[in-house]
Structures are given as structure tokens and as C-alpha cells.
Amino acid sequence: MNNSILQKYNVPGPRYTSYPTVPYWDEDNFTHEIWIETLKRSFVESNSKEGLSLYIHLPFCESLCTFCGCNKRITKNHAVENPYIEAVLKEWALYCDILDEKPIIKEIHLGGGTPTFFSTQNLEDLINGIFCYAVKAKEHEFSFEGHPNNTTHAHLQKLYDLGFRRVSFGVQDYSEKVQKAIHRNQPFHNVAKVTFWAKEIGYTSIGHDLIFGLPFQGVDDIIDTIEKTHSLQPDRLAFYSYAHVPWIKGNGQRGFNDEDIPKDEEKRHLYEVGKDLLDENDYYEIGMDHFALKSDSLYDSFKNGKLHRNFMGYSSSKTQLMIGLGVSSISDSWYSFAQNVKSLEEYYALLETDQLPVFRGHLLTEEDLIIRKHILNIMCQFETSWEDKANYIAEIPEILAQLEEMKKDRLVIIKKNGIQVTDAGKPFIRNICMAFDLRLKRKTPETQLFSMTI
Structure with a gap:
């Protein structure tokens, strides 16, 4: 890539999971009443035609990964699971009380945090609790994010039995030096094990998430990671640029020095090497940062003009209405956005008083x-x-x-x-x-x- 062009365009910019982007929301003119009005409007327009999407944020992790910018709570105390599941189901019940008929759910995505922090029983209680108030769309797509170190065969089997057919595993990089810097010790055999389990159980779309631009990462690391990834043949890949924004994410991204991070031409070279390898291995570029085999639904939706992007990332189909449940989740009625409070304590307190835990938003x-x-x-x-x-x-x-x-x-x-x-x-x-x-x-x-x- 021409270095002068790289320097010209390498400026701070949004990733556009929404427009307007969150820093440009007009929060002063947003109210709960506006959110509920647009929610109802979108539900009437879309429920019977396409259903809705649910994003459920499960924030707990047993250890901190220093590359991560997600809202999370670090704990090894699994007693936190039950109260959180109960709170999410309470929030969902409040939404269902607002709507005039049973929601038809087309998509569910469990994100985090670490969804597989939760026991199989609690995940089953969560999904069954959701469908006490809703019905599954005939062609539904349920997905979750799995941590290779703690995703068990029982997790994969239980979620498959509940209708999940897509799973993404966070890989990032296989270099021990890089893993140590980002506090993510994750051997290749752990990723291979959960990938093969998912294939054997019958998951139709298995994804791996990779990151370029991590501290101490070099060309040899990218090549090794993508070669190992190719040996496992995931159906789709995310190949993200590491977003170093310590002014937002605080000490979680200061486990290494700024000079340890590849920058500018060096960082872009890592991407170019990775992209070329993915091309050689028959992964087709789809949207921004995403690649898929031609056998994956993401490829079909891209070719057919049906690819969609929202706060859950890229999706092979569109729903006009997406409701986010859980602490910090963002909902999208198409006409407005609404974000939940970021503190677990505030989230619980609002739900105890039967209030939707929304604290800000934007009317488009x-x-x-x-x-x-x-x-x-x-x-x-x-x-x-x-x-x-x-x-x-x-x-x-x-x-x-x-x-x-x-x-x-x-x-x-x-x-x-x-x-x-x-x-x-x-x-x-x-x-x-x-x-x-x-x-x-x-x-x-x-x-x-x-x-x-x-």
C-alpha cells in the first residue's frame, strides 16, 4: 500500500455500528416516552413481517483481557449468575408488557463479557424465560460468543438444543508473547477442541475473531495465527484492527506501553499480509473486517444484497427492531436508539422499581x-x-x-x-x-x- 495514502487517511474515525455515532447522540431531547413510542411504532411495522432481534449482554469475566473495550465485571464468584438472569428476564417482561402482541424473535445474540461464564442451566433458564413471552420465527438465527478456555461440550450441546446454530470464538492471536501482553493465555488446542466439538454437534456457522495491531505482534505472528486458523476451517472470520483508546477504556488497556503497539505502515502491513492469506485460503471479504467461506450464510447475504449491520455486528438478515437486554446494552427501533445504564447496581435498582433501565438515547x-x-x-x-x-x-x-x-x-x-x-x-x-x-x-x-x- 502507498505510504503517502496511508498517512493521508490514517485519522481518528468511527466504526459506524450506528449513525449517528454514540458521541453525537442528542441526549437532551431524548426521553423514555420517545423510546417507547418509537419502539411500539417499529414493532407494529415489523413484528409480523420479519420479527425482531434480541441482544443479551452477559457481562461477567473471570479475568481481564487488556485489549477489550466491552462493558464487563471481573469476578470468579459464580453466585452472580442467578440474580443477573432474573434481572434480564424482568427487563424482558417489562418490554413485553409494553407490546400489544407476542414478539416473534428472529435473532438472538449472547454477547459479553463472557456468555460461557454462565452455567448451562442458567443459560437454559434464560432462553426458556425469554420464550415464555415470545415465539421463535420459523427461520431464526441464534448465536453466541464463546471463550475457548471455558466453553464446554455441555455449553455447546445445550445451546444447540435451544436453537443456536452459530458460535464465534475469540482467538485474537496465537503468539505466547502477544497473549501474555493482552492477558489472554489461550492455547491453540483449546480453540481446536471447541471448534471440532461445534462441528460434531452440528453448528452451521463457526466463527473465529482475530485482531491485528496487538502489542508485540509481528508478521510471523499473523502468518502463524492465520495458518492455524485455516487448519480448523471456521466458516467465517472477523479480522479486526486493534482499537487502542486508553483515554476511554482506562487502565484495562495500559498493560503494555504505547511503543509496543504496531503503528501506521507496520500495522497496515500486518493487515495486508493477513488479508492476502485469507484470500489464498478462500475467505471472501465481506463488509468491513469480515471474511467468509462461500458456503456460509454471510457470503450469501452479501451477494444477495441482504447483509445488515447493527450493534451486534454484521448479520445475514435484517430486522428493523433490535432490543438490547442487560447492563449497557443498546436497543435500536430504527427511529431511535436507547442505551441501558452501565452500572450493575443501577441496573438492578431500576428494575426493582419496574423501570426500564434506559439512561440515554437519540431520536433520529x-x-x-x-x-x-x-x-x-x-x-x-x-x-x-x-x-x-x-x-x-x-x-x-x-x-x-x-x-x-x-x-x-x-x-x-x-x-x-x-x-x-x-x-x-x-x-x-x-x-x-x-x-x-x-x-x-x-x-x-x-x-x-x-x-x-x-
Whole structure:
């Protein structure tokens, strides 16, 4: 990759799991009443046609991984499981009381934290408790994140019996030096064991999450990790850039020095080496940071124009309504976002008084909704269009003017009524989306809010 282009575009930028991004939410004009009104509206519009998605945040981990930016509570005390499951089911019951009919659940994703921190019995109680108030969609997709060190055969079998067919395992990197730096001692045989178990049980989509740009990580580490990964043949892969944002995540990301982290050209070279290896091993690039075999549903949805992206990441199908349960979870009615409180103690206290534990959110404007569509199109299909006048806004000429430099650098193709990301432009997809981010352009942050784009 041309170093001058890399330096030009390596700037702080959002990952666009939402638009507007969380730092640009208009919290002052958001209320619980607004959230409930848009929730009901979206439910009426979508429940019978496509169902809804549930994201359930399970925050407990037995040890701290220093690369992680998730909301988590570190403990070895498993007595915390039952009260938390009861609280999540209480929150779900409050939502179901608001809705006029039984929700049809198309997607469930268990994230964390470490979902497999919980016992199989508690996970069964959680899922069965959810379906006391809901029904499964005929073509549902349930997934969870498994830690290779503590995911047991019983975990995999129980969740499979409950309807889960997709699992992702956090791998990050197989180098012992890198693992020590990020406090994630995880031998290859642990990952191999859970991957083979999942295949034998019948999971149809097994994913591995890899990270480039970790402390002490070199080219040989990337090659070794991807070769080992290929030997296990997961169906899909996430190959993320490590986001070093210690000003947000505090001491959890200061287990190593800044100079230990690959930067700029060195970091991008790690990605290029990894991407080339993935290409050689028949993993097809899908959206940002994701790769899949052609046999995986994520590949089919990308090819058929049905790929979707939300706070759960990339999904092979779209639901208009996503409800987030658990501490810090974010919900999305399409018309508004709502985030739960981040403190476990506050979460429990609000539920004890029969209140939804939402503490902030954002009501999307008409402009927000149009920009959101364009950013989703770019993130999911590498192109967007305003041929339909409903997707045109007055700022399009301004956006195109900003993209002109990227056109000269052959990162985008500007068409009569749209743009297309080139293969050379795919590593810069966050930068391309930033051209559409009107809120970011109107109010440049005074301090660094986001990780570097490259």
C-alpha cells in the first residue's frame, strides 16, 4: 500500500455500528416516552413481517483481557449468575408488557463479557424465560460468543438444543508473547477442541475473531495465527484492527506501553499480509473486517444484497427492531436508539422499581435516517445510491466534493447518482463513510473520541 495514502487517511474515525455515532447522540431531547413510542411504532411495522432481534449482554469475566473495550465485571464468584438472569428476564417482561402482541424473535445474540461464564442451566433458564413471552420465527438465527478456555461440550450441546446454530470464538492471536501482553493465555488446542466439538454437534456457522495491531505482534505472528486458523476451517472470520483508546477504556488497556503497539505502515502491513492469506485460503471479504467461506450464510447475504449491520455486528438478515437486554446494552427501533445504564447496581435498582433501565438515547431526524441508509449501504455493499429522490439530501454535492480526493486516489468511483468503493478503497471504508457523516463535520470533536481508521 502507498505510504503517502496511508498517512493521508490514517485519522481518528468511527466504526459506524450506528449513525449517528454514540458521541453525537442528542441526549437532551431524548426521553423514555420517545423510546417507547418509537419502539411500539417499529414493532407494529415489523413484528409480523420479519420479527425482531434480541441482544443479551452477559457481562461477567473471570479475568481481564487488556485489549477489550466491552462493558464487563471481573469476578470468579459464580453466585452472580442467578440474580443477573432474573434481572434480564424482568427487563424482558417489562418490554413485553409494553407490546400489544407476542414478539416473534428472529435473532438472538449472547454477547459479553463472557456468555460461557454462565452455567448451562442458567443459560437454559434464560432462553426458556425469554420464550415464555415470545415465539421463535420459523427461520431464526441464534448465536453466541464463546471463550475457548471455558466453553464446554455441555455449553455447546445445550445451546444447540435451544436453537443456536452459530458460535464465534475469540482467538485474537496465537503468539505466547502477544497473549501474555493482552492477558489472554489461550492455547491453540483449546480453540481446536471447541471448534471440532461445534462441528460434531452440528453448528452451521463457526466463527473465529482475530485482531491485528496487538502489542508485540509481528508478521510471523499473523502468518502463524492465520495458518492455524485455516487448519480448523471456521466458516467465517472477523479480522479486526486493534482499537487502542486508553483515554476511554482506562487502565484495562495500559498493560503494555504505547511503543509496543504496531503503528501506521507496520500495522497496515500486518493487515495486508493477513488479508492476502485469507484470500489464498478462500475467505471472501465481506463488509468491513469480515471474511467468509462461500458456503456460509454471510457470503450469501452479501451477494444477495441482504447483509445488515447493527450493534451486534454484521448479520445475514435484517430486522428493523433490535432490543438490547442487560447492563449497557443498546436497543435500536430504527427511529431511535436507547442505551441501558452501565452500572450493575443501577441496573438492578431500576428494575426493582419496574423501570426500564434506559439512561440515554437519540431520536433520529429525517436527515439522520437518510445518512444512516447511505452509511449502511457502504458498510454492507460497498456502494450507495441516491437515484431514488427519497435518498437525496441537499448536502450531496458537499459530500461528493470531499470524496473527490478519494476518487483521485482510486478509492471510490463517483457515478451519476451514487458512489462505489473500489477494491483499493475497502481498507478505507471508515474514511469514506466519514464523508457522509454530517454530524461529525458540523462539530469536530475537541478531544480524540475514536480509534485510528487504519
